[in-house]
Amino acid sequence: MGIHLSRRDWLAAAAGLAVARPAKSAPTAPVAIARCDSYGPPVHAALAKLFDQIGGLGKIVAGKTVAVKVNLTGGAGIRLWHEPAELAHWTHPDVITATIQLMSRAGARRIRILESFVQDVDPLEEHMLQAGWDPAEMLNAGSKVEMENTGSLGYGKQYHYFAVPNGGHTFKGFRLNHSYADCDVFVSVAKLKEHVTAGITLAMKNCFGNTPATIYGEGAGIDEPARVPNGGRSMLHFGHRQPSKIAPSENDPSSSRDDGYRVPRIVADLVAARPIHLSIVEGIETMTTGEGPWVAEGRARRIHRVKPGLLIVGTNPVTTDAVGAAVMGFDPMADRGTAPFETCDSTLKLAEMHGVGARDLKNIEVIGERIRDVVFPFRNYS
Amino acid sequence: MSAEWIPMRWPAEWTDASRLDLIKGTPINCLTGDAPPVIPLGDIAFTPLDSASPPRGIVLLEGVWPHVKITRTEARNTAETGPTGAPWVDSNGWRTKLARAMEPEKTVWLVYDPPKESEVVPPDYYPLPVAEAEAYGAHWVISLDQNFRKGLESGSDAALGGWKKAIAALEFARKHKEWRAFEPVAALGVVSDFEGENEFMAGEFLNLAARRHLAYRIVPNAKASAASFAGLKAILYVDAEPPQGDLRKDLLAFVEGGGLLIAPQALTKTEPAESKLGYDLRAHGKGRIATPREEWSDPFVLAAEAHLLLSHREDVVRIWNGGTMDSYYAASRDGKKAVVHLVSYSRRGRLDTVTLGLPRPYASAGFYTLESAARVKPVKSRLGTEVPLPPFETYAAIELEG
Numbered sequence A: 001m002g003i004h005l006s007r008r009d010w011l012a013a014a015a016g017l018a019v020a021r022p023a024k025s026a027p028t029a030p031v032a033i034a035r036c037d038s039y040g041p042p043v044h045a046a047l048a049k050l051f052d053q054i055g056g057l058g059k060i061v062a063g064k065t066v067a068v069k070v071n072l073t074g075g076a077g078i079r080l081w082h083e084p085a086e087l088a089h090w091t092h093p094d095v096i097t098a099t100i101q102l103m104s105r106a107g108a109r110r111i112r113i114l115e116s117f118v119q120d121v122d123p124l125e126e127h128m129l130q131a132g133w134d135p136a137e138m139l140n141a142g143s144k145v146e147m148e149n150t151g152s153l154g155y156g157k158q159y160h161y162f163a164v165p166n167g168g169h170t171f172k173g174f175r176l177n178h179s180y181a182d183c184d185v186f187v188s189v190a191k192l193k194e195h196v197t198a199g200i201t202l203a204m205k206n207c208f209g210n211t212p213a214t215i216y217g218e219g220a221g222i223d224e225p226a227r228v229p230n231g232g233r234s235m236l237h238f239g240h241r242q243p244s245k246i247a248p249s250e251n252d253p254s255s256s257r258d259d260g261y262r263v264p265r266i267v268a269d270l271v272a273a274r275p276i277h278l279s280i281v282e283g284i285e286t287m288t289t290g291e292g293p294w295v296a297e298g299r300a301r302r303i304h305r306v307k308p309g310l311l312i313v314g315t316n317p318v319t320t321d322a323v324g325a326a327v328m329g330f331d332p333m334a335d336r337g338t339a340p341f342e343t344c345d346s347t348l349k350l351a352e353m354h355g356v357g358a359r360d361l362k363n364i365e366v367i368g369e370r371i372r373d374v375v376f377p378f379r380n381y382s
Numbered sequence B: 001m002s003a004e005w006i007p008m009r010w011p012a013e014w015t016d017a018s019r020l021d022l023i024k025g026t027p028i029n030c031l032t033g034d035a036p037p038v039i040p041l042g043d044i045a046f047t048p049l050d051s052a053s054p055p056r057g058i059v060l061l062e063g064v065w066p067h068v069k070i071t072r073t074e075a076r077n078t079a080e081t082g083p084t085g086a087p088w089v090d091s092n093g094w095r096t097k098l099a100r101a102m103e104p105e106k107t108v109w110l111v112y113d114p115p116k117e118s119e120v121v122p123p124d125y126y127p128l129p130v131a132e133a134e135a136y137g138a139h140w141v142i143s144l145d146q147n148f149r150k151g152l153e154s155g156s157d158a159a160l161g162g163w164k165k166a167i168a169a170l171e172f173a174r175k176h177k178e179w180r181a182f183e184p185v186a187a188l189g190v191v192s193d194f195e196g197e198n199e200f201m202a203g204e205f206l207n208l209a210a211r212r213h214l215a216y217r218i219v220p221n222a223k224a225s226a227a228s229f230a231g232l233k234a235i236l237y238v239d240a241e242p243p244q245g246d247l248r249k250d251l252l253a254f255v256e257g258g259g260l261l262i263a264p265q266a267l268t269k270t271e272p273a274e275s276k277l278g279y280d281l282r283a284h285g286k287g288r289i290a291t292p293r294e295e296w297s298d299p300f301v302l303a304a305e306a307h308l309l310l311s312h313r314e315d316v317v318r319i320w321n322g323g324t325m326d327s328y329y330a331a332s333r334d335g336k337k338a339v340v341h342l343v344s345y346s347r348r349g350r351l352d353t354v355t356l357g358l359p360r361p362y363a364s365a366g367f368y369t370l371e372s373a374a375r376v377k378p379v380k381s382r383l384g385t386e387v388p389l390p391p392f393e394t395y396a397a398i399e400l401e402g
Helices: A007-019 A041-053 A093-105 A124-131 A205-210 A234-238 A259-273 A317-327 A347-353 B017-022 B093-102 B127-135 B146-154 B157-175 B177-181 B196-211 B245-256 B299-310
Strands: A031-035 A065-070 A110-115 A145-149 A160-163 A173-176 A185-191 A193-195 A199-201 A278-283 A310-314 A366-368 B007-009 B030-033 B045-048 B058-062 B107-111 B188-192 B216-220 B234-237 B260-262 B274-276 B279-284 B287-292 B318-320 B325-331 B337-344 B355-358 B364-368 B373-376 B379-381 B384-388 B395-401
Touching: A031 A041, A031 A317, A041 A093, A041 A310, A041 A366, A065 A093, A065 A205, A093 A110, A093 A185, A093 A278, A110 A124, A124 A145, A173 A259, A185 A205, A199 A205, A199 A317, A205 A259, A234 A259, A259 A347, A278 A317, A310 A317, A317 A347, B058 B093, B093 B107, B093 B127, B093 B196, B093 B216, B093 B325, B107 B127, B127 B157, B127 B337, B127 B395, B146 B157, B157 B177, B188 B196, B196 B216, B196 B299, B234 B245, B234 B299, B245 B260, B245 B279, B245 B287, B260 B299, B337 B355
Parallel strands: A031 A366, A065 A110, A065 A185, A110 A145, A185 A278, B007 B030, B030 B045, B058 B107, B188 B216, B188 B234, B234 B260, B260 B287
Antiparallel strands: A031 A310, A160 A173, A193 A199, A278 A310, B274 B279, B279 B287, B318 B355, B325 B337, B337 B395, B355 B384, B364 B373, B364 B395, B379 B384
């Protein structure tokens, strides 16, 4: 596949790489893979084993306030065909519930479930109810379990500033809802999916949703954040405007406006600014081709609902996502122009440049199932 | 005037008796217009349409051409957004329900014309206004735009096809006329006089709540009683003036029994026990009274707040992939039979992935469009029952039993 970069794009890309040079040695951490063929009780057992395999949940969460970012992308009223969202593009509630139960049992002091929505400030519980879920299942799965829609100021009094340690590919810092600061441990619970803009969406891309649409959304205020969000994060995708002035503008407004260039960089910046301590990627049942039902229009590939029957867990989001990419049939070392990054840069590479983690499988210990035994090539579905 | 009259505005240009062939054998049995046609009508009735002097037993209700507003801008055919950020829909369901609640003994005739010549209405759009009115228990006074009229005069296939579908909507409603007696299923009651200074807020609340699939039972002040609140989880009292007399007593009794009252002012002097979503919540008996900290000014915001105070947990109907669609869930008095009407205002064509969610189980479901009927199987879900619906356009009815 040919890559068409203008000289301006090339210079911009080169400038971007100059800002964030590869770390000398990005850290690595083991990643555990388990088969899990169905939802319900098997999820709890599989996750318990995975957490043990990476060294035990207690040492991560005991006595801590844990924030858990789940992936409930798009609106609650949207489904892939007739399928409930959790069987296609949302993290399944059984995975969230089991995670809460296990964390609570491991001594977590307080667990907060987080997701942001770009259309309203309705409580997260209400979005779940709209989707047909019962949030009580999760709220009662452990002691002191709370939820927050982080798409706005939410229950906080101010937005918290998160600096990107080395200055960032695109942003030097972000303003996020207080929940991303008011925690000791941050967990990303993602779905194993492709993404039309970023190639794949796993633990790291899930954190694109950390950004509040009141600052980074279509209806964000110019000087101050909007009180309520009103539209998606197109400014992050296309850079046609800057965030509300409470947050830093992007480092180089003359850089490429191509979302395949921007989104992976912004994701890498986000995970560097708000580190992920535990990554859980759910691929029990999911969809191919993109991140949600809305990607169908104009796509050459049809959407398929698939059952990889897998759970992947790790303490480093880059190593976890690298293993996740490999399980999906992709080379984590692939660069722009090669699947799944045909039209975008590699978030794995850009996060590695930030020193977040290593993406080369040679440097990643895989525990439990072997990748070659469980590989589920998404691109076999055309 | 009989409640069984099905009206049509007769084009003044149609002075040839052969034009009556168009309505022969159809449910249309009453012509309207400025003056009677100069042709023998036989069994067909005629009534002038004069809002100052409506036919006996009929409410003449001014309606709007139902459609999704499309903005003609550089971005071709983009939908105009309303305060929701979602496409703005002009619809008549809410105003029809209101008119029926205000005068339940009468039949509602919706009176409005298609857009003028500046906008071409395809003939196959006509089933929508007919089906919308019938779904909500009213009749649209069928009115043809110039293009449709000329198409029918020339016998064009497109015009005749659109006409047949519109008539099919009338036939369908006649076949299922027992549904007209069904009553709205809702967890929320809306109490107002719907007049004067209260008209805008109360009316627009009904309009915008419908866009959220927030079902409601309309209770006009003058008709309110303890019985009219039976089965409700919450009541929105809209009017600026506090309720008086029996209405006040009934509302407080509703709260004492465990209900939630959302009102501009508290009806008790107790201190708020908590605040939520910008409302002070006062305990009263087993229930609560929610009063806004800031005066209501935006019916869109009020609809969202009322929905959240009630909670989506109490939704009596859920729709997935519904797009620009209204839903109307109504049940027989004994609750053994029910129907959910779905009216789609989108012109995108076939809707093939709509799922209906209901909190209570039903043993069986019949799925009807204007062209077909099928059995569909409700499936158990986390919050009740879901019914995956076969493809449909414009209108579908889901009949539920058991």
